[in-house]
Amino acid sequence: MLNSLMLDIIFKLLINMKETSESVSGVETEANPTVDYSDSSDEEDFRNTIGNVPLHWYDAYDHIGYSLDGLRIPKISKKEDDIDEFLAQMEDPNYWRTVTDPQTGGKVVLGDDAIDVIQNIQKARYPNSDYDPYPRYVDFFTGETATMPVCDTSLTKRSFIPSKLEQQKVRLLVKAIKARKRLKEKMGKKPSKRAFYDLWEDETPKPLSRSQQWRLKMHLPAPKMKLPDHAESYNPPAEYLLTDKERKEWEEQDEYERRLDFIPKKYSSLRLVPAYNKYLKDRYRRCLDLYRAPRKKKMRLNVDPNDLLPQLPKPSDLKPFPTQLSIVYTGHQGPVRAVDVEAGGRYLASGGDDCTVRIWEVSTGRCLQVKKCAEPVHGVVWYPGGKLTLLAVASGTRLLFINAGVGNKQKVADTDTFVDHLWKNFSKDTDWQLPSDEQDCFLLAINHGKTISQVIWHVSGDYLATLAPGSGSSTILVHHLGTLKTQIPFSRTKGQPRRILFHPTRPQLYVASSRYLRVFNLVKQILTKKITTSVSCISGMAIHPKGDDTVIGGMDGRLNWYDMDNTVKPCKVFRYHDSCVRAVACHGRYPLFASVSDDSTAKIFHCTVYNDYDKMPLIVPLKILRSHKKVETVGSILDCTFHTTQPWLFTSGADGVVCLFTHLLVSMTTAVESNKGVKSPLSLLHEICGKKGLTPVYELLTSQGQGSDSVFVYRLCIDSVVATGKGKSKKIAKQNAALNWLMMIVEQGNHRDWGISGQTPAEAKQFLERLVAHKDDEQGGLNSDGSAKPNSACVNVLQQYCVQRHYLRPVFTEEGMCGAQHDQTFFVSVELGDYKKTGCGRSKKLAKQNAAHLMLDFLYNTPEEELNASLLIEKVEDSVMNMEFRKSFELRSLKVNTINQCEIAYDSNFSLEAFKNMDLINQIPTDVHLGLFSAICNELDLDYAMSEMLDNDKNVVLFMQIRSHPSMVLVGSGKTLEEAKLSVIFKFLIALQQELA
Structure with missing residues (x-):
């Protein structure tokens, strides 16, 4: 027998299929009521009148419902015993398809259709066997153009007429938007917040005072308690438990020093956790926080942190600057205390604790001179301007003047002449000393009471100052070289001076003590400015070439940048060094400054100072250089200086070496030699005008001639001084105009006011003449010895x-x-x-x-x-297979031709005698040259090889090598390969005619 669920499904299917089954037995009621069978299609199979209701409603009753007359319909119980059930199973052939109707109680024999439905459901198929789940799709509307339309329904009139209802709705919406009203009917109301009110308060609302309104508006909820972490768990991880050592340290600490105010403990289960003995104390603290702790509304700005950082340019855009170590100068036997570069940039002077002064050639690193001194050297400076090869050396307690003896022999002789002229003013009453016969390494010497720590030249070269700490009023001395006299500018010094500097353009002296920087006017002899620095102790100082800014380094590793004209507080403060800053240097031509420290690093900075006083200087860290080793009790890098014309940095260290850092691994000799006379009259004029704040005005007066015969004339006007210059190009004309203008300033005797070097007009004129560097770029070829001429082709x-x-x-x-x-x-x-x-x-x-x-x-x-x-490439024929040769020559093709490979044969009766008399330019057409060339190769049994390449202008350059003895190489060019080939063949024919003649 089937279960009840299956029976319900079957009967519903039978009802839907509207198949009537034959009843096996009728239904007889106890009172034999008249049964009213309904004609309803939904209930036509029912034999009682209770309706289509669940029968489990009547499980607790002895009837199954009521008839139309209101009488109870008793339950029918025709349960057969086991014998009857067995006999029916054996005798009735339809027993297996007979089911009992739960509503009528009768037996129903299922038909074949019902059996098929049941079997399909059991096998997870569709109940109806004739159902097709994938019917064939009929594509009525295809991509093919049909002759007749599928549907020919005409469009209605209303599809062309705007809807009046929609117009009315749009009109209402526009009116509501203009009136700024919200359409609550369409948009809906926002759900109102739940309101809390006092049940016992008087219902009559009272107006709130301002304080009450403010209190309600500014109400701040109490902060939430901190959530417990893993350490407060009853079973914390092992890493949160304290060891015996940590527990002992926790107990020894004060309460405010402890990270945790309890000791984490571990329990195996939660029921073993004891009562919390600090509960009342925690609640009391929480109440105090709520009652006594003030609350403040903090306004937070939604700002991107990247917007707060300064927008600095990339270091790659600020090149050139020193990036790599190029040369190491070795030779000193102890720490090197001082280095300095001569004005021309070709020679370097260094001095150290080994009591020697060494003169180096910058380009090669070769030591040219070694000057022995009696005491350690703490300062070395070259004579400014480059006119003399004079060195001022601070050796112990004496200041020595030494002739370096390198470079131009005329300058060396001028230095000796200059010192000989000074001897005429020598007096025995002064502290100046002349060398004895044994002491021939110096020209002059000045004795000081204490060890000299620093010596500086004035930009004019007439004065120099020395710093000897601990000498009282003689700590700072100014020496006049022309008169061999020494001056004491200060009767007493406040504090202990550590560094001194002359201002590059003004008559001022900068004196830096441990914490203060003082600026003195040497003409008026007054203190003009006093700055209290933020460093612990000043150890290095440098002045920007423009003279308006100063860089100070301290013993605490900090760098301060000061704008001397605007403020007494530092504009920029850098904390990049880990140890004492030993020296600071600014470049004279490039926007660079550097600092060196005992942490064995040299840091390079870019510094751009603007003419606008309201604009802060642009300072960008560029590079960290490392090369020196640290020496105990001495330090690491002790001094630094920039090259005069190149973006190079020299550093001297306690390890006894001097290092040169450059921006390119270039040939030093070429770089230094190319800067001889590099400052042209035009560049000097622009530099002078920049310091004065003037702008030169150039005006083209005339331009005559064409091509190589052109002559240009320019007029230059600056500050009511007018000069003219002419030349074969506009650049040369401007250079001559600038030179003539500078000469006019010298002739007027105003050269010192304009910053032109020279004490007298004759010296200034001589200085200008040395600026002019005439270079011949057009002559080419080789010298007689086979070497190439410099600056030639x-x-x-x-x-x-x-x-x-x-x-x-x-x-x-x-x-x-x-x-x-x-x-x-x-x-x-x-x-x-x-x-x-x-x-x-x-x-x-x-x-x-x-x-x-x-x-x-x-x-x-x-x-x-x-x-x-x-x-060397051994065989040209095999070079096609050589990838290195192909890459080097950038060959597109490589051909080795003989007479058998020639394209055109000129004439079988060709002879060299006839060729000697040919006019290749006027009589022989260009298209015949190739055949003529083939005939010559056949006559002389010559082979040739050609290789082609492209130049920068995309023109074809063809190289042809003639296999003769000696071999001949010719070069031709053209826009195409054929033009280049004809060009090189024509050159060969001309050369061969000249050789035969």
Whole structure:
């Protein structure tokens, strides 16, 4: 028999299918009521009148409902016994499909359709076997254009007429928006917040006072208690439990020093946790916090932290600046206390505790001179301006004047003459001393009472000052070199002076003591400014070349930047060093300054000072340099100075070495040599006008001639002084105008007011004449000894040299540039295999020529066997397979032609005698040159090889090598390969005619 759930499903399906089953037995009631069978389609199969109601409602009763007459319909109980059930099972063939109707109690024999439905449900199929879940889709509307429409319903009139109802709704919405009313009917009301009120208060509302309103408005809820962490758990992790050592430390600490106010404990279960003995104390503290602790409404700004940081440029945009170690100068046997570079930038002087002063060549690192002194050297400075090779050396308690004896021989002689002239003013009453016969390393000497820690020159070269701490009123002395006299500017000094400096443009002396910086006017002899610094003790000081800013370093490792004209407080404070700052230096031409410290680091900063006083200077940290070792009781880096013309930094350390940091790994000799006379009259004029705040005005008067015969005339006007200059180019004309203007200032005797070097007009004129550097960039070729002329067309010579010897092609690369916009220096490198040389110049072309010149000098001075091992390509025919050769030459094709590969044969009766008399320019057409060339190769049995490349202008450059003895190399160019080929063949024909003639 089937279960009741299956029966319910079956009967519902039978009702829906409207199949009538034959009743096996009728239903007889106890009172034989008249049964009213309903004609309703929903209940046509029912044999009682109780309706389609659940029968479990009557489980507790002895009837199953009521008839139409209101009589009870008793339950029918025709339960057969087991025997009857067994007989029916054995005799009745429809027993297996017979079910009992739960409402009528009769037996119903299921038909075949019902059996199929039951079997389909048991097998998880669709009940109806004829149901197709995936009917065939009929595509009425296809992509194909039909002749007749599928539906031809005409459009209604209302589809073309705007709806008046919609217009009315839009009109109401527009009116509501204009009146700023909210459509509550459409939008709905916001749910009102739950209101709390006092049940016992008088219902009549009373107006609140201002204090009450303010109290309600400014009400601040109490802060929530801090949530417990893992340490307060009854079973905390092991890392939160205190060890015996930590417990002992916790007990020894005061209550306010403890991180936790309890000792974490661990229990195996929660029922073992004892009562909390600090509960009342915690509640009391919480009440105190709520009652006594004030609450404050804190306004927070929604600001991005990145917006608060200053917008600084990238260090890569601020090049050039020192980035890498280039040369190490070794030779001192102890700490090097002082270094200084001469005005030309070619020589470096250093002094140290080994009682020696060493003169170095900057470009090579070679020690040129060693001057022995009696005591350790604490200061070395060159004579300013570069006119003399005079050194001021602070050795112990004496100030020595030494002739370096390097460089221009005329300058060396001028230095001796200058000192000989000073001897005429020598007096035995002074502390100045002349050298004895045994002491010939110095020219003059000045005795001091104490050890001299610093010596400085004035920019004019007439005065120099010394600092000897502990000498009382003689701590700071000013020496006049012209009269050999010494002055004591201060009768007494406040504090202990540690550093002194002359102002670069004003008659002022900066004196830095431990905490104070004082500025004195030497003309008026008054104190003009006093600054209280924020460093613990001043250890280094430098003045910006413009003179308006000062950098101070302290023993606590801090750097302070002061604007001397606007404020007495530091504009910038840097805390980048971990130890004492030993020295600070500012570059004279580039916006750079550096600081060195005992932490073995040298830090490079970019500093741009604006002419606008309301604008703060731009200072950007650029690079941290490390090279020196720290020595106990002495320190690490003791002094630093910048190169005069290049963005290079020199540092001297306690490890006895001097290091040079540069921005490029370039040839030092070329870089230094290229700056001889680098300050042109135009750049000097612009520098002077910048300090004066004036702007030079150039006006083109005339321009005559064309091409190479052009002549330009410019007029220059500055501060009512007018000068003119002419030249073959506008640049030369401006240079001559600037030079003539400077000469007019010198002739008027105002050169010192304008900052032109020289004591007398004759010296100033001589200084201007040395600025003019005439360079011949147009002459090319080789010298008689085979070496290349400098600044000549060395690029073509180098390429021809490499082609003739089957070397790799030289590759030129731009390395960078440095300098101001009107005075830039370019760097270009040339690579030939594993060899690399770098040249520099005032233009890219000149830098490229200098690089080629250096490479040629290297090739001429290197044995040919060594070059052939790394640069030579043995067979040109095999070079196509050589990837290095292909990359070097950038070949697009490489052909080795013989007479059998020639494209055109000129004439079988060709002879060299006839060729000697040919007019190749006027009589022989260009298109015949190729056939003529083929005939010559056949006659002389010559082979040739061609290789092509592209230059910077995308023109084809063709190299042709003739296999003769000696071999001949020719170069031709053109916009196409055919033009270049005809060009090089024509050159060969001309050269061959000249050779035969």
